[in-house]
Amino acid sequence: MSERKNPNKLQEKREFKTRSGIPVKDLYTPSDLKEWEYAEKLSSSGEYPFTRGINPASERINWRISQYFGFGTGKSTNEFLKYVLAQGAQHLVIAFDLPTQCGYDSDNPASHGEVGKIGVAIDSLQDVESIFEGIPLEGRSLSPGGSNGIGPIVLAWMLALCEKQGVSPEKVRFSFQNDPLKEFISRGAYVFPPKQAVKFAVDVVEYCHRKGFDLTSPIMFCGYHMREGGASITQAMAFTLANAVAYLDELQNRGIKVDEFKGGLEIFLTGGEDFFEEIAARRAFRRMWAKVMKERYNCQNPKRLKAFLQEYTMGSRMTAQQPLNNVIRCTIAAMAAILGGANGLIVSSYDEALGLPSPEALRVALRTQQIIAEESGIANTSDPLGGSYYVESLTDEIERRATELFERVEEMGGALAAIENHFYQNEITRTAYHDLMDIESGRRTVIGVNKYEVEEEKTVKPMKKVTFVEERRQAQSLKKLRRERDNDQVQRSLMRVKEAATEKVNLIEPILEAVKSHATLGEICNVLSELWGRYEQGGI
Amino acid sequence: MTGKEHIRILMGKPGLDGHDRGVKVLTLALRNEGFEVIYTGLRQSPEAIVRSAIEEDVEIIGISCLTGNHNYLCSQVLKQLREKGVRDILFILGGIIPEDDIPYLKKIGVDAIFGPGSHVADIVKFIRENARN
Numbered sequence: 187m188s189e190r191k192n193p194n195k196l197q198e199k200r201e202f203k204t205r206s207g208i209p210v211k212d213l214y215t216p217s218d219l220k221e222w223e224y225a226e227k228l229s230s231s232g233e234y235p236f237t238r239g240i241n242p243a244s245e246r247i248n249w250r251i252s253q254y255f256g257f258g259t260g261k262s263t264n265e266f267l268k269y270v271l272a273q274g275a276q277h278l279v280i281a282f283d284l285p286t287q288c289g290y291d292s293d294n295p296a297s298h299g300e301v302g303k304i305g306v307a308i309d310s311l312q313d314v315e316s317i318f319e320g321i322p323l324e325g326r327s328l329s330p331g332g333s334n335g336i337g338p339i340v341l342a343w344m345l346a347l348c349e350k351q352g353v354s355p356e357k358v359r360f361s362f363q364n365d366p367l368k369e370f371i372s373r374g375a376y377v378f379p380p381k382q383a384v385k386f387a388v389d390v391v392e393y394c395h396r397k398g399f400d401l402t403s404p405i406m407f408c409g410y411h412m413r414e415g416g417a418s419i420t421q422a423m424a425f426t427l428a429n430a431v432a433y434l435d436e437l438q439n440r441g442i443k444v445d446e447f448k449g450g451l452e453i454f455l456t457g458g459e460d461f462f463e464e465i466a467a468r469r470a471f472r473r474m475w476a477k478v479m480k481e482r483y484n485c486q487n488p489k490r491l492k493a494f495l496q497e498y499t500m501g502s503r504m505t506a507q508q509p510l511n512n513v514i515r516c517t518i519a520a521m522a523a524i525l526g527g528a529n530g531l532i533v534s535s536y537d538e539a540l541g542l543p544s545p546e547a548l549r550v551a552l553r554t555q556q557i558i559a560e561e562s563g564i565a566n567t568s569d570p571l572g573g574s575y576y577v578e579s580l581t582d583e584i585e586r587r588a589t590e591l592f593e594r595v596e597e598m599g600g601a602l603a604a605i606e607n608h609f610y611q612n613e614i615t616r617t618a619y620h621d622l623m624d625i626e627s628g629r630r631t632v633i634g635v636n637k638y639e640v641e642e643e644k645t646v647k648p649m650k651k652v653t654f655v656e657e658r659r660q661a662q663s664l665k666k667l668r669r670e671r672d673n674d675q676v677q678r679s680l681m682r683v684k685e686a687a688t689e690k691v692n693l694i695e696p697i698l699e700a701v702k703s704h705a706t707l708g709e710i711c712n713v714l715s716e717l718w719g720r721y722e723q724g725g726i
Numbered sequence: 727m728t729g730k731e732h733i734r735i736l737m738g739k740p741g742l743d744g745h746d747r748g749v750k751v752l753t754l755a756l757r758n759e760g761f762e763v764i765y766t767g768l769r770q771s772p773e774a775i776v777r778s779a780i781e782e783d784v785e786i787i788g789i790s791c792l793t794g795n796h797n798y799l800c801s802q803v804l805k806q807l808r809e810k811g812v813r814d815i816l817f818i819l820g821g822i823i824p825e826d827d828i829p830y831l832k833k834i835g836v837d838a839i840f841g842p843g844s845h846v847a848d849i850v851k852f853i854r855e856n857a858r859n
Contacts, residue, residue, distance in 0.1 A: 284741075284742035284743065284744075284793060285742060287742075288742050288769075290742075296742065296769075297742070298798065299741065299795035299798040299799065300741060300742050300743075300793060300795055303793055303794055303795065304793055304794075369744070372744075372746070372747070373744045373745070374743075374744025374745075374746060374768045374769070375742075375744050414747070415746070415747050416747050416750075416751070502747070505842075505843060506841065506842030506843040507843050539822070539842045539843070540822070540842065541794070541822060541824060542794075615750045615751070615754065618747050618750065618751045619750075619751045619754045619755065621751075622751045622755065622846070623755070626755075626845060626846050626847065635843060722767075722769075723767040723768045723769070724767050725764065725765045725766040725767040726750065726753060726765045726767075
């Protein structure tokens with residue numbers, strides 16, 4: 187047998203590259219860090235340019251351990267919410283079903299078969315109230331999941347819920363995703379066209395600022411979905427930053443200096459198993475962020491210079507073959523995120539390629555983080571890999587490549603232009619295609635998929651069946667709601683939303699009134715789409 | 727249409743599902759294999775997919791669904807095909823499709839199902855062997 191075929195030999199000697207294509211040398215030495223200055227490139231943890239982390243070294247191990255879930259009706263999500271809280275989750279991320287994310291009511295024909303499927307169905311304030319039945323909001327940290335195309339409506343639901351619970355919204359730590367731009371690039375949960383979508387999203391940011399909701403992050407700049415859609419780490423970093431600039435420019439246009447903005451700004455990233463590249467990328471991203479905030483927006487406020495990284499390990503790296511192997515993949519990705527200085531983390535469920543996560547898989551995902559946090563010791567000191575010849579040269583190279591791409595987007599007119607001319611979409615699809623071809627041809631190994639395969643029973647498990655029970659239940663309660671609410675008041679409040687949109691003023695107050703009058707999500711989106719239209723994507 | 731090199735395929739995403747990485751890379755991969763592939767973009771109704779398939783005179787319709795709504799969406803596409811009297815279009819489904827649903831899908835007329843972990847080569851082989859000439 188030739189050596190080439192020896193299955194025990196790990197990898198043949200060849201040129202190694204990181205997942206995004208950066209060549210990797212056999213050994214890194216001081217000569218790789220010539221003219222490399224500690225103070226300029228790293229500085230201490232918690233100090234500009236924040237390569238080593240945003241927190242002072244004394245506060246090092248303090249990431250937010252989170253879980254993502256939600257399905258069915260408000261009631262079923264409420265039960266699950268209570269279960270997850272009892273398991274020790276500190277931050278709750280609630281998934282909305284697709285009709286909700288896309289701005290359709292549950293009884294809209296477009297929603298058929300999707301109601302309550304990949305998240306909880308929300309049509310009106312009633313559903314929101316039932317999700318949080320018996321769960322006080324005060325002091326809680328929570329992300330109402332898919333609030334992208336419909337950010338202002340989700341904020342209004344939360345404000346109305348606070349009012350009902352008699353708690354001041356200032357005392358809740360909300361994280362709204364509220365990043366519609368990435369929906370045009372990947373994932374596709376868009377509602378309105380890009381230009382209007384940016385303004386709609388910034389209404390949330392502006393409102394939270396003017397109301398002084400310091401604890402709340404009204405927008406999260408998302409690289410996650412672009413990467414899951416196929417982007418490389420450098421593409422995801424560059425495009426996330428360019429999208430952030432589009433929103434922040436709009437905020438400045440409304441007379442709010444980024445430096446004076448009161449709330450939180452979060453960045454949502456994801457990573458896989460390319461361990462050192464993932465670690466280096468996070469360090470590079472914080473440096474890029476700090477530079478853009480300082481140079482473009484003249485920020486002095488340390489809060490604005492610090493990139494708060496919420497992470498979620500990559501679901502698309504979960505394989506359907508030998509699914510338990512995914513526990514290892516998640517562990518590697520989670521360790522990379524933590525060593526890269528993540529501030530919040532969600533770990534994927536090992537059965538994600540097979541359907542919605544089982545409770546067991548959700549628990550393993552949570553335990554993965556808890557073992558890293560409480561047993562491994564990897565988080566006992568800040569940025570333990572800082573100063574490594576390899577990690578530092580990789581950090582510099584990733585920063586150089588991502589910065590170049592970011593500048594290219596800026597030169598073509600920024601995020602909106604890059605969406606309109608399909609630059610983002612084409613770049614990402616090309617990367618995804620090469621990725622697939624690398625796996626198909628065996629150039630890249632995926633254990634269990636193109637190497638070390640075993641005969642196994644196909645285990646794609648029954649997903650939560652579409653029984654239409656929840657859809658019927660939602661439709662019935664909508665019918666009842668439309669019958670029992672004060673429909674004159676609903677119409678008046680919807681008119682006010684439309685007037686405000688025509689006047690191009692901030693829409694949160696009128697939408698809050700509409701939400702409180704029990705106008706539905708679909709009704710609010712419809713009055714706005716009469717003015718703005720709904721976005722339609724073309725093919726390729 | 728003559729010869730297998732001119733097989734025309736319409737790829738569609740019905741429903742609200744936005745997970746389009748698979749359908750887009752497969753579109754490129756099949757084009758690379760010499761097929762003519764049209765991808766219609768997100769949120770296409772079953773009616774629109776069938777209309778495009780007839781207009782474009784395709785041999786194959788490929789549907790991608792990752793949200794679990796495949797039974798309903800496939801039945802709607804097949805219903806539209808029947809109503810339009812189309813009998814010679816091969817119908818392929820990709821996505822996260824539970825084993826339990828496969829007998830039903832085959833029964834209503836889905837010709838092939840490619841779930842998670844499927845290889846492009848297998849999809850190509852199926853198309854070459856089964857598309858009409």
